[in-house]
Amino acid sequence: MGLKKFFIKIRWDLFNVCFRWVPINKNKIVIDNFFGKGYGGNPKYIVEKMFIENPNVDVIWVINNTVDKTLFPPQVKLVKFNSIRAIFEFSTAHIWIDNVKNNYKGKKRKGQFYIQTWHGGIGFKKVEKESIETLSKEYIKESKYDSKQIDLMISNSRWVSKNYRDNFWYNGKILETGLPRNDIFFMNSNNIKNKVKKFFRVNGDIVLYAPTFRNYLSIDSQVELFKINGEKIVEELYKKFGKKYTLIIRAHPNIAKDFNLKENQFLKNGSDYPDMQELLVASDVLITDFSSSVFDFMLKSSRIFLFAKDYRDYIENEREMKINPQKDLPFSFATSEKKLLNDINNFNQKEMDRKVEMFNNKMGIKDDGKSSQRVANLLNKELKGSNV
Incomplete structure (x- = not known):
């Protein structure tokens, strides 16, 4: 454990003990997002x-x-992450909501309820126990401790529920409510599209390029790897779909603040946009490598193209894949821009729609636009004193 993290944990434990004498606020929820x-x-x-x-x-x-x-x-009150005030809020809140597994929150008190929403659904990569050889002893210890405190995990499919049970060191309750963040794909999207286009000052349609993080590469190397010829991409998409596009690149949050991109009329940097789901809703086409955004985007469209120039290096140096992008998915997979352009040209909408529907059925997808309501209902019930 790093020295800074060690002292943060000591501070949490110290003040957590002090604040345990303060009664739990039965109407309070404290939330962390990543x-x-x-x-x-x-x-x-x-x-x-x-x-x-x-x-x-x-x-x-x-x-x-x-x-x-x-x-x-x-009406949402904001508190600095890892501050003494944050420790107080976690120590005295009735409900905790989090979406990562190694965020230390102290020891949960009797009468507190912790719901873990996780930050992914179906995913390419092996995670938690399944990728234990790539995880630090510190992370494993943190994740196991977190799992012991969780009262409920929410899932959007049979696949995700099985992954939780098999790999998250978790034996508690799982509800297949669907993922609340995916409700957005079942709503009227015009306002969101207009909001995103106004933010980026673009006309026409959007193609989103969302590559994932590489542990084995430096930030500079990743910036170089993710370079893409926006002009050629939008030109090929125009030929195929008859629409004028702007390509927006969104880097992974781990490198977003360092991801400097030279923008032009074809290319925009979307790394600072706060809500990935809104970007997906506003986009007509998605290009990615191993991002779980594929399994969100396909709820609204099958215009998905997989693209990873470093695929062989990734397999050798990064986490092992749980889903093989070349064999297990209905989408095309390219390791060069030339192949990507060819995949766009050969795209068959009707055939791809059919394949995506079959894939969703196979995975047991439960998203239907009502997930947020289901989870809100059960948490409101918990606040009123009824067991969830």
Whole structure:
């Protein structure tokens, strides 16, 4: 454990003991989205539904220093991540909502309820226990400790539920509610599309390129790897679909702040946009490598193209794949821009729609636009004192 992390944990344990003498606020929820990243993920959509039926619920959201506070609803109270105030809120809240497994929150008290929404659904990579050889002893210890405290995990499919049970060191309750963040794909999308286009100052349609993080490469090497000829891509898409496109690249959160991209009329940097789901909704086409965004985007469209120039190096140096992108999915897979352009040209909409439907049935996908309501209902029930 690093020295900084060690002292943070000591501070949590010390103040957690002090605050345990303060009664639990039965109407309070405290939320973390990916270590204080901001207003997004499954927690965002759960809270918005909860406010509709329970506008007086006390919602605390922990944030880091880079977050745009203006994006939060006015009734959400913001607290600095890992601050003494944050420790107080976690120590005295009735409900915890989180979407990562190694965020230390101290020891849960009797009467507190912890729901883990996780930050992915179906995914390419092996995670948690299944990739144990790539994880640090510290992470494994943190994840096991977190799992012991969880009261409920939510899932959107048979596949995800099995993955939780097999690999998350978790024996508690799992509900296949669907993923709240995916409700957005079943709503009227015009307002979201207009919002995203206004943010990036683009006309026409959007093709989103969302490559995943590489542990085996430096940030500079990843920036170089993710370079793509936006002009050629949008030109080929125009030929295929008859639409004018702008290509938006969204880097993984781990490198987003260091991902400097030279923009032009064909290419925009989408790494700072706060809500990935809104980007997916606003996009007409998705290009990615091993991102679980594939399994979200296919709820609205089959216009998905897999592209990884470093596929062989990735397999040798990164985590082992649980889903083989070349064999297990209905989408085309390219390791060069030339092949990607050819895949766009050969795309068959009708055939791909059929294949995606078969894949969804095979995985047991439960997303239907009502996930947020289901989770909000059960959490409101918990706040009222009924067991979930």
